[in-house]
Amino acid sequence: xxKSYGQKLKILYLAQLLLERSDESHPIxxxxxxxxxxxxxxxxxxxSIYDDIDALQNFGMDIIAIREKPGGYYL
Numbered sequence: 001x002x003k004s005y006g007q008k009l010k011i012l013y014l015a016q017l018l019l020e021r022s023d024e025s026h027p028i029x030x031x032x033x034x035x036x037x038x039x040x041x042x043x044x045x046x047x048s049i050y051d052d053i054d055a056l057q058n059f060g061m062d063i064i065a066i067r068e069k070p071g072g073y074y075l
Contacts, residue, residue, distance in 0.1 A: 006042035011052045013040050018056075018063060018075050027064075027072025 017036050022028045028036075030049050037044045053073060057063050066072050 006040065009040075010037060010042050010044060010048075011055060013037055013042065014049070014052050015056055015061065018061070018073060022072075022074035024064075024074055027066050027074040029070055029072045033073075 014033060014037070017028065017033065030046055033049050034044050034046070053063055053065070061075065063073050063075060066074075
């Protein structure tokens with residue numbers, strides 16, 4: 001059961017953000033993801049973003065994680 005409004009939509013907004021605004025030259029940081037979700041009225045924590053990224057990767061989305069600073073994710 002979702003903890004608050006929009007939690008079921010969170011992973012969909014995350015996928016949309018990565019599809020529309022990320023690429024190899026423009027990775028999106030975890031903070032940018034959290035800020036984007038907050039603008040949609042969805043509370044998210046850093047650890048939940050990692051879990052959502054893993055779920056999307058398991059679903060088949062080719063999400064690349066950049067580990068060096070500043071880091072980020074892109075499709």
